Amino acid sequence: MIARLRGTVVAPLLAIVFSALLCAVALIISGANPASAMAAMVRQVGQSTVAVDILNGAAVYYIAALAVAIGFQMNLFNIGVEGQYRIGAIIAAIVGGAFVLPPVLHALVIVIVAALAGAGWAALPAFLKVTRGVNEVISTIMMNAIAFGVAAWLMRRDNFGQLIGNNVTTKPIAESGWVPGLSLGSRGTIFGLVLLAVALGIGYGFLMNRTRFGFELRASGESPTAASAGGVNAKKMVVIAMLLSGAVAGLIAMPEILGRDHAYTLNFAQGYGLTGIAITLLGRNHPVGIAFGALLWAFLDKSALALDNVGVPREIALIMQGSIVISVVIAYEIVRRVELTAEQRRVGRQLGTAEAPAPATVTAGAPPPGPPDAAAPSDDRPDSGGRA
Amino acid sequence: MTMVDVPGTPSTGGAVTMTPPPRRRVLPGWAVYVIGIGLVVVMLATTSYLTGKPALTSSSTMQNTVLLALPILLAGLGGLWAERAGVVNIGLEGMMIMGTWGAAWGGLHGGPWMAVLCGMIGGALGGAVHAVATVTFGVNQIVSGVAINLLGAGIAKYLSTLIFFPLSSNPRESPSVERFDTFSAQPFSDWLLDLEREQRVGISDVAGLLRGMITGVSPMVMISVVLLVGSFFVLWHTRFGLRLRSCGENPIAAESLGVNVYLHKYIAVVASGGFAGLGGAALVLGSNPAIYAEGQTGGRGFIGLAAMIFGNWRPGGLLAGAGLFGYADGLRLSAGATTVHALLYGAVLILGLAVLWQLYKRRWVGAGTAALAAVGLYVIYLYTEELPREFLPYTPHIITLVVLALAAQRLRMPAADGIVYRRGSGA
Numbered sequence: 001m002i003a004r005l006r007g008t009v010v011a012p013l014l015a016i017v018f019s020a021l022l023c024a025v026a027l028i029i030s031g032a033n034p035a036s037a038m039a040a041m042v043r044q045v046g047q048s049t050v051a052v053d054i055l056n057g058a059a060v061y062y063i064a065a066l067a068v069a070i071g072f073q074m075n076l077f078n079i080g081v082e083g084q085y086r087i088g089a090i091i092a093a094i095v096g097g098a099f100v101l102p103p104v105l106h107a108l109v110i111v112i113v114a115a116l117a118g119a120g121w122a123a124l125p126a127f128l129k130v131t132r133g134v135n136e137v138i139s140t141i142m143m144n145a146i147a148f149g150v151a152a153w154l155m156r157r158d159n160f161g162q163l164i165g166n167n168v169t170t171k172p173i174a175e176s177g178w179v180p181g182l183s184l185g186s187r188g189t190i191f192g193l194v195l196l197a198v199a200l201g202i203g204y205g206f207l208m209n210r211t212r213f214g215f216e217l218r219a220s221g222e223s224p225t226a227a228s229a230g231g232v233n234a235k236k237m238v239v240i241a242m243l244l245s246g247a248v249a250g251l252i253a254m255p256e257i258l259g260r261d262h263a264y265t266l267n268f269a270q271g272y273g274l275t276g277i278a279i280t281l282l283g284r285n286h287p288v289g290i291a292f293g294a295l296l297w298a299f300l301d302k303s304a305l306a307l308d309n310v311g312v313p314r315e316i317a318l319i320m321q322g323s324i325v326i327s328v329v330i331a332y333e334i335v336r337r338v339e340l341t342a343e344q345r346r347v348g349r350q351l352g353t354a355e356a357p358a359p360a361t362v363t364a365g366a367p368p369p370g371p372p373d374a375a376a377p378s379d380d381r382p383d384s385g386g387r388a
Numbered sequence: 389m390t391m392v393d394v395p396g397t398p399s400t401g402g403a404v405t406m407t408p409p410p411r412r413r414v415l416p417g418w419a420v421y422v423i424g425i426g427l428v429v430v431m432l433a434t435t436s437y438l439t440g441k442p443a444l445t446s447s448s449t450m451q452n453t454v455l456l457a458l459p460i461l462l463a464g465l466g467g468l469w470a471e472r473a474g475v476v477n478i479g480l481e482g483m484m485i486m487g488t489w490g491a492a493w494g495g496l497h498g499g500p501w502m503a504v505l506c507g508m509i510g511g512a513l514g515g516a517v518h519a520v521a522t523v524t525f526g527v528n529q530i531v532s533g534v535a536i537n538l539l540g541a542g543i544a545k546y547l548s549t550l551i552f553f554p555l556s557s558n559p560r561e562s563p564s565v566e567r568f569d570t571f572s573a574q575p576f577s578d579w580l581l582d583l584e585r586e587q588r589v590g591i592s593d594v595a596g597l598l599r600g601m602i603t604g605v606s607p608m609v610m611i612s613v614v615l616l617v618g619s620f621f622v623l624w625h626t627r628f629g630l631r632l633r634s635c636g637e638n639p640i641a642a643e644s645l646g647v648n649v650y651l652h653k654y655i656a657v658v659a660s661g662g663f664a665g666l667g668g669a670a671l672v673l674g675s676n677p678a679i680y681a682e683g684q685t686g687g688r689g690f691i692g693l694a695a696m697i698f699g700n701w702r703p704g705g706l707l708a709g710a711g712l713f714g715y716a717d718g719l720r721l722s723a724g725a726t727t728v729h730a731l732l733y734g735a736v737l738i739l740g741l742a743v744l745w746q747l748y749k750r751r752w753v754g755a756g757t758a759a760l761a762a763v764g765l766y767v768i769y770l771y772t773e774e775l776p777r778e779f780l781p782y783t784p785h786i787i788t789l790v791v792l793a794l795a796a797q798r799l800r801m802p803a804a805d806g807i808v809y810r811r812g813s814g815a
Binding site: 137274321 | 478514517525526527528530531532534535537538539540541542543545546547548549550553559631649687693694697735770776778779781786788789792793794797
């Protein structure tokens with residue numbers, strides 16, 4: 001247990017420290033003081049609504065990362081979260097603005113519509129993958145771009161767009177569809193749908209670790225051949241995982257739309273899908289790990305605003321985020337290799353101390369312990385090793 | 389990335405694939421290529437004549453096509469080098485962004501040739517990070533690519549605020565840099581212009597297309613052509629190229645024959661970044677005024693990747709893909725929505741040919757599907773005036789999806805593409 005914890009905690013910590021050093025060097029070269037920059041960022045958390053902004057941002061990122069993680073669990077790279085959440089958001093905003101329902105029901109309908117729309121946008125790549133063998137990475141990248149076009153078309157004034165102030169938005173959702181937040185006065189308002197993120201996280205953890213479906217999903221990721229030999233229908237798993245991932249992706253914008261904007265606007269935030277991928281990598285598909293990753297990401301995002309006050313371009317936070325991701329994945333890989341070698345050495349030692357049995361009996365009698373991925377060193381999973 | 393996911397393929401790169409005996413070809417590859425180009429020109433000329441849209445084959449459209457196809461072509465070449473050595477590179481976009489920044493910086497300090505060089509270096513640095521992560525550390529290649537896209541965008545934004553902001557007083561843009569002088573092949577260009585102006589069926593179309601290719605040519609075009617032909621020669625006709633491609637097909641076998649797999653992969657991935665960066669430089673020098681602007685690449689790195697897949701991981705096919713995507717973009721710029729609408733008519737013509745071909749091959753289902761699609765498109769053509777403007781920029785993406793859906797099973801990617809290889813894992 002402790003060894004496992006060491007593997008999962010030390011690697012990301014080292015990576016974060018390494019990236020921080022890298023950024024410090026970059027700051028020194030550009031003539032700024034890294035210590036004062038760091039202090040300004042930490043101080044910023046106490047300022048006005050920043051702490052609440054971080055929490056709200058983290059909730060949105062968390063949902064995005066969960067959507068990505070569902071696919072990653074079975075080696076399915078749903079790069080298309082970006083497009084799926086955009087389509088989910090705009091369809092849900094249009095449908096939600098179109099009619100009025102009793103309070104809770106209205107919000108519920110909007111959320112369900114968003115999930116369905118997200119899943120719908122993921123359906124085409126899933127279909128192409130299982131029927132035509134088209135790799136999901138390239139098809140979802142294309143779908144992301146097309147989603148921008150569809151959203152822009154839907155937002156045309158002769159379709160669903162309306163000019164409100166000097167911003168084009170969809171028809172605002174009536175108050176019955178809003179989800180009230182927890183107001184902390186001058187500190188800001190926590191989105192009510194932060195709870196949705198928490199619920200999704202718990203649901204995800206339960207689904208992956210406590211259900212047959214989760215087992216089959218992870219098995220297909222670990223070894224497609226073993227899974228299909230065990231009676232798992234690989235195509236069915238691909239379709240379900242992709243649709244589920246798309247459905248969760250559809251929900252990404254819900255906290256913001258139902259809690260703050262009440263419409264889809266032209267300056268709708270973009271990039272949550274890519275962020276979700278990065279955070280999933282940080283958290284290694286683990287619900288708790290992803291939560292930490294989301295908080296770290298949101299912290300870097302929101303408190304970087306303070307950097308302008310100390311004369312540092314706030315974009316240094318972007319470099320920090322990028323370098324954290326790349327060093328984290330490298331660190332996990334190194335830790336995995338070190339553990340693998342240690343494991344092999346341990347097994348070797350055990351074999352050596354055994355009282356000269358025939359090698360065949362030993363391997364049959366005592367199969368080497370450890371995670372199944374220990375047997376496949378060149379497996380290219382993003383999340384290999386260290387998982388529960 | 390495995391384009392065609394073969395269930396049950398071992399992930400260790402030791403996939404023993406039984407290659408079917410090659411089909412007997414009636415025509416050599418280059419002849420098919422020439423006939424294909426001829427068919428496309430005939431299709432465009434016919435469409436242009438029947439729909440009364442001369443812009444389809446005008447020289448200004450073609451000029452835009454060349455200009456817009458360049459970054460896509462160069463990014464695609466980057467993808468080609470990396471994937472031929474077995475490393476998937478979806479970080480092309482990030483490398484391209486670093487290339488645009490580098491090109492603007494170099495252009496400010498030393499003119500257009502410096503811009504080209506610095507753009508290439510910027511991209512190659514991104515490539516080096518990808519190489520370290522994927523080759524040395526064996527990180528999943530998609531994961532590393534995603535991270536490099538984030539990192540590249542972040543670095544460019546930071547440096548732009550830091551260095552360009554004081555000069556241009558806009559954190560998202562650089563001051564404009566000097567562009568290349570352009571050349572026109574005279575007197576052919578003027579002679580072709582006369583021909584084009586006469587609006588004779590066929591001849592004027594060909595004249596317009598040709599004139600677009602030889603008028604206002606920047607050295608960037610020549611560099612790209614040299615690099616494309618050079619890549620083909622190096623990868624397919626030298627010992628080094630054979631070794632590099634063997635790393636993408638079967639690294640275990642390559643290593644057993646004494647090829648330094650890591651070294652070749654490193655060279656390929658760094659070169660890949662260099663090409664992507666060059667694509668960024670082409671973007672900066674091709675824009676007017678020539679500046680670095682945030683979000684300038686607009687996903688062209690991904691489109692380059694798509695063009696390469698469209699071209700079946702071959703340079704000739706890549707050129708066709710880049711040309712197609714560049715044309716879709718160029719037509720939108722120089723002619724607008726109603727002219728792109730006329731392309732629907734062209735698509736109907738192509739589908740009509742496809743129906744005849746399928747009937748000739750006695751594939752009834754294929755013929756039926758193609759006929760249905762043709763009728764559907766024709767109905768859309770008749771009942772709409774123009775395509776929704778919002779979809780026009782995404783024509784390449786839609787074409788890519790359609791091509792993948794129809795042809796994914798015929799495409800053949802390098803056998804060990806996307807698979808992490810560790811030194812000595814074949815032992």
